[in-house]
Amino acid sequence: MEPRSSVESIYFVDTAHPSQQENKFIGLIADQRIAIVPEFTLECGEILYDVPVAFKTWGALNKERNNCLLLCHALSGSADAADWWGPLLGPGRAFDPTHFFIVCLNSLGSPYGSASPVTWNSETKAIYGPEFPLSTIRDDVALHKLVLQRLGVEQIAMAVGGSMGGMLVLEWAFDTNYVRSIVPISTSLRHSAWCISWSEAQRQSIYSDPKFNDGFYDMDDQPLSGLGAARMSALLTYRSKCSFERRFARKLPDANRHPYPDRVPTPMTPGDAHWVVHNEGNHNRRERPCRSPGSSPESPGSGFFKVSSTPSLSQSTDTASGTRSPLLRRPANTYFSAQSYLRYQAKKFVGRFDANCYISITKKLDTHDVTRDRGSEDPMEVMKHLTLPVLVLGIESDGLFTYDEQVEIASCFPNASLETIVSAEGHDGFLLEFTQVNSYIQKFEAEHLADILSQENTSAELELESLNAQRESVFGEMEDITSW
Numbered sequence: 247m248e249p250r251s252s253v254e255s256i257y258f259v260d261t262a263h264p265s266q267q268e269n270k271f272i273g274l275i276a277d278q279r280i281a282i283v284p285e286f287t288l289e290c291g292e293i294l295y296d297v298p299v300a301f302k303t304w305g306a307l308n309k310e311r312n313n314c315l316l317l318c319h320a321l322s323g324s325a326d327a328a329d330w331w332g333p334l335l336g337p338g339r340a341f342d343p344t345h346f347f348i349v350c351l352n353s354l355g356s357p358y359g360s361a362s363p364v365t366w367n368s369e370t371k372a373i374y375g376p377e378f379p380l381s382t383i384r385d386d387v388a389l390h391k392l393v394l395q396r397l398g399v400e401q402i403a404m405a406v407g408g409s410m411g412g413m414l415v416l417e418w419a420f421d422t423n424y425v426r427s428i429v430p431i432s433t434s435l436r437h438s439a440w441c442i443s444w445s446e447a448q449r450q451s452i453y454s455d456p457k458f459n460d461g462f463y464d465m466d467d468q469p470l471s472g473l474g475a476a477r478m479s480a481l482l483t484y485r486s487k488c489s490f491e492r493r494f495a496r497k498l499p500d501a502n503r504h505p506y507p508d509r510v511p512t513p514m515t516p517g518d519a520h521w522v523v524h525n526e527g528n529h530n531r532r533e534r535p536c537r538s539p540g541s542s543p544e545s546p547g548s549g550f551f552k553v554s555s556t557p558s559l560s561q562s563t564d565t566a567s568g569t570r571s572p573l574l575r576r577p578a579n580t581y582f583s584a585q586s587y588l589r590y591q592a593k594k595f596v597g598r599f600d601a602n603c604y605i606s607i608t609k610k611l612d613t614h615d616v617t618r619d620r621g622s623e624d625p626m627e628v629m630k631h632l633t634l635p636v637l638v639l640g641i642e643s644d645g646l647f648t649y650d651e652q653v654e655i656a657s658c659f660p661n662a663s664l665e666t667i668v669s670a671e672g673h674d675g676f677l678l679e680f681t682q683v684n685s686y687i688q689k690f691e692a693e694h695l696a697d698i699l700s701q702e703n704t705s706a707e708l709e710l711e712s713l714n715a716q717r718e719s720v721f722g723e724m725e726d727i728t729s730w
């Protein structure tokens with residue numbers, strides 16, 4: 247499906263644009279700009295009007311307009327590549343704005359500024375919500391190309407991205423006249439049954455939240471427990487068993503650093519006590535009437551659970567009522583550091599992401615298949631003419647986009663090399679192992695983009711100061727993970 251807007255009709259606005267009027271996530275991304283594409287036809291046939299595309303740039307175009315380094319973000323990323331790949335960005339690093347015009351554009355369906363369930367539909371005069379149409383990786387590439395052309399880019403020197411970003415990178419490779427080289431990382435030629443299934447399980451978590459309401463939820467009262475649960479299971483697929491064992495093993499949470507997150511009722515009877523253990527961590531838990539002797543569940547006067555700030559089953563003392571605790575022995579622990587971490591990550595995620603956007607993006611991932619509508623189901627066949635230089639990076643501990651899939655990608659391009667990111671962290675290694683990613687990409691640039699590296703762009707200097715400024719990350723913490 248061809249996009250209909252001419253490149254010249256695209257214009258630039260800031261984030262106060264009406265498309266973002268109800269988007270509470272837009273403010274999380276610093277200093278980005280928005281391109282408005284007047285009309286764009288998605289692969290599904292739906293036409294979007296006044297389509298916002300959020301983006302950030304670093305450095306400047308050279309006079310040949312061929313030094314664009316395109317960064318493509320992953321599922322929960324944004325156009326602010328400095329936030330999630332910051333250590334790779336800067337003079338002397340793989341993404342060097344003194345040589346490259348670095349551009350990162352936000353994908354459709356993401357809550358960070360491009361058209362999505364949380365942006366305004368100028369036709370219905372409301373946010374899209376669950377009526378945002380299905381978008382594909384190819385839609386992103388087609389839409390982003392319009393914006394790149396509007397920015398004056400005549401050729402992409404190198405497109406780099408991991409995970410979902412790697413899917414965009416692979417689709418970019420088919421634009422043989424526009425793209426000179428690519429670096430797909432921890433990604434796939436087509437979304438595997440394994441990945442589709444994880445997406446499905448995560449969406450089901452969201453659907454089963456009573457607040458989801460088929461996607462028509464109140465933006466001020468969102469299905470947070472469903473979205474949080476989705477992120478928890480996703481996070482597990484982004485890491486490895488080995489990494490979790492190393493970090494958490496059977497440790498208990500450090501109460502000073504990670505205080506117990508829940509307010510837990512003090513049990514009055516053995517049944518109450520068991521109920522507390524059973525429901526600990528249940529965000530949708532309701533208040534349970536006290537069932538102590540002499541009271542009935544329906545007699546509120548006899549009191550509901552008393553609320554304390556620590557899990558009461560770790561205490562075997564008397565209850566507030568003076569009766570003996572129903573549990574005299576110290577029970578086995580049921581709350582571990584690993585759980586505390588997952589809950590913390592879920593809580594953090596629901597503060598920065600939207601449930602409908604999560605569904606929209608995971609469905610987009612499910613559509614990914616480089617062979618779709620290209621005349622053969624054999625990727626080798628559909629890719630044999632893609633002779634551009636390709637560097638594939640894979641992580642052996644990645645259980646989501648497996649190393650075998652990276653081998654397959656490399657084998658389908660006639661001019662590809664494969665390198666290994668050594669990491670026990672699993673899939674997220676591409677966001678954590680900065681030194682290795684940086685050095686592999688620099689080596690690749692030296693080999694294939696020497697002409698661009700030989701040009702120095704002094705006008706980029708102005709931007710470097712703000713690039714180096716310390717600021718809080720929206721996404722990654724990039725802390726020393728061994729400290730846990």
Ligand SMILES: CC(=O)SCCNC(=O)CCNC(=O)[C@H](O)C(C)(C)COP(=O)(O)OP(=O)(O)OC[C@H]1O[C@@H](n2cnc3c(N)ncnc32)[C@H](O)[C@@H]1OP(=O)(O)O
Binds near residue numbers: 410583586594674727
């Ligand atoms: C699919 C894609 O598209 S990905 C591409 C782009 N990605 C993005 O844009 C953002 C995605 N970001 C991420 O995936 C992650 O943030 C990463 C991979 C960058 C970094 O991983 P993180 O999970 O943030 O780091 P880490 O695992 O070390 O967690 C650190 C946090 O957990 C907390 N924590 C650690 N252990 C515990 C514990 N036992 N209990 C509670 N909290 C804990 C730390 O205090 C820290 O908190 P903070 O965030 O307030 O500083």
Ligand SMILES: N[C@@H](CCO)C(=O)O
Binds near residue numbers: 409677
């Ligand atoms: N941690 C990344 C992994 C997905 O590939 C994200 O949240 O975007």
